[in-house]
Amino acid sequence: MSEKTTEDFEVRLDKAKAILEKLMNPEITLSDSVKAYEEGMKELQEAQKMLENAQLQVETIRKGE
Numbered sequence: 001m002s003e004k005t006t007e008d009f010e011v012r013l014d015k016a017k018a019i020l021e022k023l024m025n026p027e028i029t030l031s032d033s034v035k036a037y038e039e040g041m042k043e044l045q046e047a048q049k050m051l052e053n054a055q056l057q058v059e060t061i062r063k064g065e
Contacts, residue, residue: 009050012047
């Protein structure tokens with residue numbers, strides 16, 4: 001991963017962690033928890049795509065060796 005991609009990945013993970021903390025709050029409403037869950041899943045899916053792309057890059061490099 002490039003430095004920018006790594007930073008983006010870290011930002012997405014940090015956002016997901018913040019959302020998880022929000023979801024753990026017993027005061028959160030059902031509506032807010034559903035919205036937070038959707039947002040968190042979106043962040044994690046984007047982070048997963050970034051990891052998959054990095055894995056493909058590594059595999060391409062290895063095949064070239």
